[in-house]
Amino acid sequence: MIKLYIKLIKFLGQYSKRLDCIIGDLLEPYMDIIDILMSVSGVGFRFVVVIFAEIGDIQRFESSEKATSYAGLILRAYESGGKRGFSYIPCV
16 A cells, blocks of 8 residues: 555656646746746745736736735735734735
8 A cells, every 4th residue: 555655646746747847838938027026035936826827917907016916915004993913925
């Protein structure tokens, strides 16, 4: 049984690499934007892919603020009952 799990893990690892290549090919026209996004500390290729999947065609937004707000990437301050807090960015 353990040998089967080891084979499955190896297969999934190879499959994941293939998918990364296919996704990379699809995002080739956007590599300049991807490079800029990945220059931010902690932002990797898969996170950028999730952002592209979430936002879609970025040209449909009037400003970068509207695009980041749509994707839920803007922190907002709020105050209620004299207490102050900040929203958070959900984990991807």
